[in-house]
Amino acid sequence: MARPTSAFRCTECGWTTAKWAGRCAECQQWGTVIDVAEQTGIVRSLQSIAPSASRAARPIAEIQTEDAAHRATGIGEFDRVLGGGIVAGAAILLSGEPGVGKSTLLLEVSARVAATGRRVLYVSAEESTAQVRLRAGRTGALHDELYLAAETDLATILGQIDQVAPDLLVVDSVQTVSSSLSDGLPGQPSQVREVASTLIRVAKERQLAVLLVGHVTKDGTIAGPRLLEHLVDVVCQFEGDRQTALRFVRALKNRFGPTDEVGCFEMTGDGIAEVPDPSGLFLSRSRNAVSGTCVTVALEGRRALPVEVQALVVTTKAPQPRRVVNGVDPSRVAMIIAVLERRAGLKQLGEHDVYVSTVGGVRLAEPGADLAIAVAIASAMRDRAVPHELAAFGEISLAGEVRPVTSARQRGSEARRLGYTTILDVEAGTVHAAVERAMIAGVSSRERELDAAF
Numbered sequence: 001m002a003r004p005t006s007a008f009r010c011t012e013c014g015w016t017t018a019k020w021a022g023r024c025a026e027c028q029q030w031g032t033v034i035d036v037a038e039q040t041g042i043v044r045s046l047q048s049i050a051p052s053a054s055r056a057a058r059p060i061a062e063i064q065t066e067d068a069a070h071r072a073t074g075i076g077e078f079d080r081v082l083g084g085g086i087v088a089g090a091a092i093l094l095s096g097e098p099g100v101g102k103s104t105l106l107l108e109v110s111a112r113v114a115a116t117g118r119r120v121l122y123v124s125a126e127e128s129t130a131q132v133r134l135r136a137g138r139t140g141a142l143h144d145e146l147y148l149a150a151e152t153d154l155a156t157i158l159g160q161i162d163q164v165a166p167d168l169l170v171v172d173s174v175q176t177v178s179s180s181l182s183d184g185l186p187g188q189p190s191q192v193r194e195v196a197s198t199l200i201r202v203a204k205e206r207q208l209a210v211l212l213v214g215h216v217t218k219d220g221t222i223a224g225p226r227l228l229e230h231l232v233d234v235v236c237q238f239e240g241d242r243q244t245a246l247r248f249v250r251a252l253k254n255r256f257g258p259t260d261e262v263g264c265f266e267m268t269g270d271g272i273a274e275v276p277d278p279s280g281l282f283l284s285r286s287r288n289a290v291s292g293t294c295v296t297v298a299l300e301g302r303r304a305l306p307v308e309v310q311a312l313v314v315t316t317k318a319p320q321p322r323r324v325v326n327g328v329d330p331s332r333v334a335m336i337i338a339v340l341e342r343r344a345g346l347k348q349l350g351e352h353d354v355y356v357s358t359v360g361g362v363r364l365a366e367p368g369a370d371l372a373i374a375v376a377i378a379s380a381m382r383d384r385a386v387p388h389e390l391a392a393f394g395e396i397s398l399a400g401e402v403r404p405v406t407s408a409r410q411r412g413s414e415a416r417r418l419g420y421t422t423i424l425d426v427e428a429g430t431v432h433a434a435v436e437r438a439m440i441a442g443v444s445s446r447e448r449e450l451d452a453a454f
Contacts, residue, residue: 008020091233
């Protein structure tokens with residue numbers, strides 16, 4: 001066997017170099033190049049080992065699937081994202097910004113699972129048991145089958161698993177747990193890889209479901225080696241703005257279900273609560289029709305959500321009019337304003353400040369909201385209110401055409417279910433025709449209100 005020589009390898013992409021470097025020349029990551037003993041030359045071939053009877057290969061039709069069935073957690077929105085529940089032996093990674101509510105959500109999940117008679121071990125590597133107990137008492141997450149431990153050593157956590165024998169293991173978080181078999185401080189790529197691979201191996205061997213909390217970096221990606229996302233079965237992302245109570249859980253990877261589902265939650269004083277029907281969260285409470293508002297139907301995963309877009313147009317004497325947006329893409333708003341000036345006859349927009357915002361703190365990144373933004377800006381410019389029963393969705397091209405969007409039938413069905421009788425979509429043809437139709441509908445709605453008043 002060849003004598004090992006000292007070399008340096010990147011833990012992210014595997015790039016090797018003879019000298020240490022602070023930054024990998026292949027993947028451009030910092031702090032991922034470590035010293036390893038690399039084998040050079042020809043390595044002796046391995047000897048084959050006969051598998052045991054339990055590990056012998058069998059025809060795929062003879063494999064039993066009862067063990068891979070989903071088990072509901074008791075939180076419908078979380079089960080929706082997971083594809084129906086937690087699978088025994090599955091490794092689930094939940095990431096999110098600091099303070100978004102990851103620990104609160106997982107403590108609630110642990111309590112709901114424990115209430116079904118399954119034993120849960122919650123390992124807190126960031127907080128003491130007293131801190132977690134206080135939060136559990138405030139949120140009502142106390143149960144006899146929910147066991148709590150504060151450990152940061154991997155060997156001790158394995159001992160806790162042997163002693164408690166849980167059906168669900170929650171580790172908060174994987175970046176703060178360290179192993180004595182790996183060099184480096186907790187959170188470094190080598191430590192994260194060793195801890196995650198060991199916990200996942202235990203989960204597969206014992207049919208133990210594992211929920212891991214993962215930190216994120218400044219750019220929003222999961223901290224640690226990319227291998228962590230490849231090892232786990234499910235990767236969920238917990239999103240939300242600290243200024244609002246709304247939270248979203250998305251599945252970025254799911255070996256047991258779809259990846260286009262979204263779970264809606266709301267942070268309250270008593271913890272976190274699921275929102276099965278978030279239709280009213282993104283609509284204003286004003287009953288009187290006001291100019292500059294229009295409702296669109298956005299698509300979050302497979303769920304169609306009505307979102308109200310508000311616009312305000314103000315005359316300015318500044319040489320550069322302001323374009324202030326909140327919850328929408330600034331570049332798309334600038335493009336829509338240019339299309340309205342050139343294609344819809346609103347030539348005075350260049351002399352006005354334009355403010356566009358969404359209700360409820362939701363972010364609209366899809367092009368399906370273009371038509372609603374255009375109608376809201378035109379309504380504010382002309383000071384004509386759009387009726388409450390009108391909803392608009394469609395993509396606007398630079399030629400002024402309204403283009404179709406994905407799941408248009410589902411958006412229309414959801415809008416009609418919520419009482420929107422007038423739908424502006426691709427059938428309008430052009431943005432000019434859509435704006436004029438919305439203005440006419442607004443005038444007709446106002447006339448009906450006056451007739452009803454008299």
